[in-house]
Amino acid sequence: MPLPTPLSPVSPISKVRPVVLSRIGQPTKLISPITDLNLSVLEKSKQLAAWTAVDQHVKPEHRVIGIGSGSTVPYVVERIVQLGAEANAERVFIPTGFQSKQLIVSSGLNLGDVDQFPTIDVTLDGADEVDRELNCIKGGGACHLREKVLAEAANTFILVADYRKNVEFLGTNFASGIPIEVVPFAYAKVLQNLHHHLGCPQASLRMAVKKAGPVVSDNGNFIIDAPYDQETMKTPYTIMAQIKMLTGVVEVGVFCHMARAAYFGNADGTIKMLTGVVEVGVFCHMARAAYFGNADGTVTIKWNDGRVEEVAAQA
Numbered sequence: 001m002p003l004p005t006p007l008s009p010v011s012p013i014s015k016v017r018p019v020v021l022s023r024i025g026q027p028t029k030l031i032s033p034i035t036d037l038n039l040s041v042l043e044k045s046k047q048l049a050a051w052t053a054v055d056q057h058v059k060p061e062h063r064v065i066g067i068g069s070g071s072t073v074p075y076v077v078e079r080i081v082q083l084g085a086e087a088n089a090e091r092v093f094i095p096t097g098f099q100s101k102q103l104i105v106s107s108g109l110n111l112g113d114v115d116q117f118p119t120i121d122v123t124l125d126g127a128d129e130v131d132r133e134l135n136c137i138k139g140g141g142a143c144h145l146r147e148k149v150l151a152e153a154a155n156t157f158i159l160v161a162d163y164r165k166n167v168e169f170l171g172t173n174f175a176s177g178i179p180i181e182v183v184p185f186a187y188a189k190v191l192q193n194l195h196h197h198l199g200c201p202q203a204s205l206r207m208a209v210k211k212a213g214p215v216v217s218d219n220g221n222f223i224i225d226a227p228y229d230q231e232t233m234k235t236p237y238t239i240m241a242q243i244k245m246l247t248g249v250v251e252v253g254v255f256c257h258m259a260r261a262a263y264f265g266n267a268d269g270t271i272k273m274l275t276g277v278v279e280v281g282v283f284c285h286m287a288r289a290a291y292f293g294n295a296d297g298t299v300t301i302k303w304n305d306g307r308v309e310e311v312a313a314q315a
């Protein structure tokens with residue numbers, strides 16, 4: 001199995017090589033992020049969801065793995081660590097933010113970034129809430145921009161959570177609203193747009209707890225929380241797209257039709273697994289060529305660079 005190849009494997013400055021790349025292939029001692037062995041029922045349900053998802057979706061041949069954010073993700077890393085140093089030596093792990101970067105590094109796993117590895121085998125991530133179609137709210141921890149990038153970069157995107165997050169409609173328990181990352185200088189304008197044009201009078205700037213002023217994301221941006229009524233949240237794609245069109249919005253914490261499966265740990269020690277419809281039936285800019293068989297036996301080939309070729313009929 002070949003090593004994952006980053007886009008630029010070697011630094012142009014000869015004395016500075018990315019640490020992670022020089023370590024790939026050498027098993028190091030791995031350390032589990034979970035030290036507390038007396039887990040509460042809630043924590044056990046998160047662990048169960050995470051372990052099951054890792055067991056079912058991290059395949060031996062996988063080399064590039066996205067690690068999401070939130071309270072269930074340490075159990076994802078715990079299970080990955082249990083796979084052993086040798087199994088993980090030739091893997092690289094891509095974080096969705098500060099928390100998952102710390103988890104990867106402190107566990108002794110190889111760290112990479114999505115600009116080196118824009119194709120990810122599987123990303124496992126937490127969620128604030130997941131509806132029955134596997135649409136979800138993310139961004140309760142202000143990580144949703146990087147999370148969405150890693151979800152889109154992944155061949156398979158898997159959600160892990162405890163039973164409280166498994167809902168019929170988004171916004172059922174997670175009442176603070178849709179997290180919206182905005183560039184700082186545009187926050188007041190975006191708030192006005194939400195209040196007056198997108199029907200969300202309660203939208204507000206997320207304020208920090210142990211710091212004066214607003215929450216600042218890992219990307220240096222502000223977060224707005226926009227609570228919508230149930231009717232609006234029944235069609236999350238529509239409101240997500242409307243918010244995303246506002247100038248100044250960087251990303252919206254609603255993920256639609258992205259997850260292949262969601263794993264929820266239940267309080268009784270069972271697991272609920274939901275599978276989703278990942279594909280939307282519109283494929284844009286994906287095919288290199290389309291071949292059309294014609295009635296006269298010829299074939300027309302339309303290439304994605306605009307060329308059209310005709311192939312003569314077979315004799």
Ligand SMILES: O=C[C@H](O)[C@H](O)[C@H](O)COP(=O)(O)O
Nearest residue numbers: 070071126139140141142143
């Ligand atoms: O921004 C944070 C992420 O989207 C988290 O995955 C999400 O908030 C769930 O976090 P927790 O498991 O801590 O509730």
